[in-house]
Amino acid sequence: MTRIKPRILKGFRDGLPETMIPRERMLRTIAEVFELHGFSPLATPAIEYSEILLGKYGEEGTKLLYRFEDNGGRDVCLRYDLTVPLARVVAQYAQLPRIFKRYQIAPVWRAENPGKGRFREFVQCDADIVGTAEAIADAACIEVGAAALKKLGVERFVIRINHRALLGGILKEVGVGDPDRMVEIMRVIDKLEKIGEGKVRELLAPLMPASGIDRIFELFTRQGTPQEILEEVGRFSGNRETREGVATLEALFSHLTAMELCEVTTLDLSIARGLDYYSGAVFETTLLDRPDFGSVMSGGRYDDLIGIFCGRKIPAVGISIGVDRLFAALSDLGLLPRRPSVTELLVTCFDADRLPATIEYAALFRRLGVRTEIYPGAEKLAKQFKYANKQRIPYVAVVGPEEVAENSIRIKEMESGQERSIALETLKQTLKEAGPTLAALFAETT
Amino acid sequence: MTRIKPRILKGFRDGLPETMIPRERMLRTIAEVFELHGFSPLATPAIEYSEILLGKYGEEGTKLLYRFEDNGGRDVCLRYDLTVPLARVVAQYAQLPRIFKRYQIAPVWRAENPGKGRFREFVQCDADIVGTAEAIADAACIEVGAAALKKLGVERFVIRINHRALLGGILKEVGVGDPDRMVEIMRVIDKLEKIGEGKVRELLAPLMPASGIDRIFELFTRQGTPQEILEEVGRFSGNRETREGVATLEALFSHLTAMELCEVTTLDLSIARGLDYYSGAVFETTLLDRPDFGSVMSGGRYDDLIGIFCGRKIPAVGISIGVDRLFAALSDLGLLPRRPSVTELLVTCFDADRLPATIEYAALFRRLGVRTEIYPGAEKLAKQFKYANKQRIPYVAVVGPEEVAENSIRIKEMESGQERSIALETLKQTLKEAGPTLAALFAETT
Known part of the structure; x- marks a missing residue:
């Protein structure tokens, strides 16, 4: 008998009990909070027809898909996230309620270059509300995410909120009209926290006028309450996109106030989110005690995605907890004591x-x-x-x-x-x- | 924008909330029972190097593997079960305890011809004990499985138990010495419940002498307590394999008596189990009120599998709950009431x-x-x-x-x-x- 060397693929992980015991507890807590807020569990297959997933994540995303021919010669992919499969499900089943609140906690696969904290298989943890464009739904997603973090013992975090259309309106106001150019600029702005203002200004220089860059950075760094900043944006720009964004965010922050989430939410005009399908409010979350872990919870509104599968607009909004980062941060903060065995x-x-x-x-x-x-x-x-x-x-x-x-x-x-x-x-x-x-x-x- | 038709691959399923709410509750109950018995959670990747999985499931199994080249040109497979990945893990990590009790609840993928109750993606639910050849470990696996069924409200079931070496010893006694032939015969015997005695006799006819067929069916249909039947087997055959099997099963049934599991366990000499890697005790479970659902829980001892990865013998035994069949049966029995929403x-x-x-x-x-x-x-x-x-x-x-x-x-x-x-x-x-x-x-x- 030839011995086969036991090894796993780069970018993949085994979860030994020492890790899995606190990790499973964390996931169970999140699921319980999702259910407490009326989100019901949904499951979708790991494998989808490629056409379902292709073209939804931008060029970079498409390159990262695990795509292959199955045993029957079909062109298939492992799922890249849980949002596009949700969109497919909503379009596919007529019996779903008009307003559909679901959560899903499941692995996704991306052929990333593996590195510190970046894996090719990782668990996503999503709660979404489909079927309404009301800002109360955006607020409900932020509320359930904040409740999950608090239930896990995290008190010091900030959810930074922006609006895609608002950011677009501002860019239009400073002279960027072309939608493709706008997406490119948003991708650069999205890197602000990672690479800093100087580098972003440098990357923006060939894409838009210098006066525009100065103006948007003035807005990005403006201090004040969300209401004050929104008022200022309204004074600066009155185009359709900005008006829509300001109105939505005003309603959203008023709901967040009723939810007693003032202290953990803030308006940040520089938040852009990398993915192409976001259309309205977008959110990112930082742990104040460990900002170096990056955003541990993010999401936003994607009102045009489901339409790709059903031909009519069905609005939707969701939040996704980055459980790998969160787990690393919570372990670091001593909130998840480790044990190698469940046995008492x-x-x-x-x-x-x-x-x-x-x-x-x-x-x-x-x-x-x-x-x-x-x-x-x-x-x-x-x-x-x-x-x-x-x-x-x-x-x-x-x-x-x-x-x-x-x-x-x-x-x-x-x-x-x-x-x-x-x-x-x-x-x-x-x-x-x-x-x-x-x-x-x-x-x-x- | 071209509309993309929402559809899923044949043999795959979406789990809408109506199904997922009771299903998740069922899986959570099983996990809790596993932990109550001291099994700790383990996770392994969905994708493995092909060489890890190939040749472990018999010829038919190999054909059913989802195998492809990943983006880096590596030859990989989606996992076919949770047992071979466990064997790899045990061989790979020196820090694991000498006796390792783990459970894993996770999907596996097989390119089966989809049909009633047969899917290409389904969840397995395994509890295993690695590192000991003692029959108390076999008994502990059966005990935790029985406890899970009872916790789910199933009272009327029977776990039928046999021993691979014992069955081999009997076959040797009736003149089948060649190991390949023996495996072939066991595969035929494994189909007994599905295709009936007549058909099995027909398939066995070219493989072994007619007198042998009569003799083994005499044993298969013998009525009596496990102790009485084992005594009879001992009288019939004294070769090494039979002696080993009889001794193990005597110990096993004595532990099951102490566990108060007499009434739900029985000796059934015709149980063979399809997979190649089983070496000792093997089990299958039938629901008395719904025998038509087939075996809802099965497993056995596989003392030679881990050695393939580490070069030395590490004994192991496990049980696997067939959650799809069990879910279908429990729904049918009214033990899992359905609701389309978690909201109260x-x-x-x-x-x-x-x-x-x-x-x-x-x-x-x-x-x-x-x-x-x-x-x-x-x-x-x-x-x-x-x-x-x-x-x-x-x-x-x-x-x-x-x-x-x-x-x-x-x-x-x-x-x-x-x-x-x-x-x-x-x-x-x-x-x-x-x-x-x-x-x-x-x-x-x-």
Whole structure:
């Protein structure tokens, strides 16, 4: 038998339990918050016909698609995000409600150059509202995103909000009329945070007049409340796009005030978002304690995307939590303690004769809700304790002949080294009162 | 703009909320039971180097692999199951504990001919124990699987258990010595339930002597306890394989007795399992009320698979819940009621002026744990109620000028048509006592 070297593809990751335990908890929390706000789960396939995905993400995006011929010769792609599949679903199923709130937490694939924090397979975590152009829907997406961050223990963050049409209106006002040129300029502006003002001015120089560059940077750096800045923009430009943008953002910020989100939201006229399909409000989120992680939550309105699949305009808005960045940041901030195992209690295997009793004891703990495993094999107790130690399992129980005879159990708290012998009846009573944690047994003795 | 027809690939599915709400609940329950038994979550990439997967699933399996060249010209495959990736992981990471209990719930891809209940993308749900050859590990896998089924409300099922080496030993005894021939015969026997005894005998006729066929069917149809049947097998054959199989199964059934699983497990000498990598105990599970759904949970021991990647034998055993079949069966049995939305309460939008108050009311319900959404837009109330009806949202609240002035809310129970006006303070108190369900408000009035 030839040995095959175990290896994974560059840009892909295995999630060992130490990472997956807090990560799954994070994802479950996000899903619960999404549902609390009335978003229902949706699933779409990993593979789509290529024509569904092509041309939706800009030129750069198309290059990053995992595209291949399937076993039946069909031209297919792995999904690049969860938004385009949602648009397809909305166009495809007539039975969906007119206003459709869905969330989806699932992997997407992009043939990126892998690098620090950039992977070829990563999980997206999206909540979207389809079927209404009202700013209350934009606000509801921002609200659910902020609620998720807060539920995860993040308090210090800022959601920066802008409007694509507004930015377009401003550019028009300073002399950029050509839509293609406008998209190009927005892509440059989108890099502002990464590359700084000097570099952006440099890149903009060949694309628009110098006076225009000065004027937009004046607006970008204006201090004030969203209302004050919007008023100033209104004075500066009265074209259709700016008017629409100002009106929408005024309504949006008034809803955010009612949602008590004033303090975590702000207007930032330089936010552009890279993707082509955004049409209205756009958002980006920075953690104040770790701005170096970039935007951990972003989204916006894409009123023209679904129409590509159904021929009529169906407005939509959504938010996407960047769980990889968020996970890295939360770990860094100590908000997601790591453990290599879910097990709370290891029941040792004293000897083969005691195995039936050991099995019964473990079943009892599980009925009481304690995450319990049995060491599989009557090896030396020292070895079994060593396993618990390496796995950082907090409690170890011994079921020896004495314990079986006396209907009791001996439990060791691994960190403190404390041991207790306790009658099963007492144990049941204690756990029923204290909930499924063995800490209660040791709290009592101190 | 050319309209692109929204469609998905044959053999793939969209999971609309009506399906996904109960399905996600089912998967979450299974994950919780896995963790209660000390299995920790593991994730592996969807894409693997082809050489990792090729040759592990038999000839038929290889044909079903989604295999392609990635953007860097690498020969890659979408994963076919979760067992081979687990084997790779165990061989690849030295830091894993010597005994490794992991679960994984994730999609796999097979280019099957799609048909009733057969999809090209489906979720597998596996729990495995790596690093021990003890029968207690086999028993622990069966135990966690049975616990998951019970937690899902399934009481009437049977887990049929056999042993690959035992079956091999019996075949050897009746004159089939050649290992290739043996595998071929096992594949035929594996189809027994699908195609019946007559057809299996026919297919076996060219592969082994007629007397042997009679003898194995005598054993297959023998009635009795596992212990009685194993004794009979022991009398019939004393070769190494049979002895090993009998000893393992005796231990396994003794553990299952201690686990109080006698009544849901049985010995069935005709179980073979299709996949090539099984080496020891093998299991299949039938729902007694819906046997037509086939095996909803299966697995077994594969002691030689990990060695392919690390050059030394690392024993392993696992169980896999067939969630698609199980979901179909549970829906059929009425154990998974369907709803098109997660929302418990729709807060209507009375008019634009009342929107700030509406937002505050919704936030209050969410703080009390009630899954709440706001209708996004001040449309006619009748239209908003119609939306709630179509979405089968059980409660609808109206926040009009009167309610705002009186700090109260009007709630309608959609099914009964009952309405109540209630002061916010009373509401808070009631929900704090009754938990996050509005049913309590209406229970009181009757």
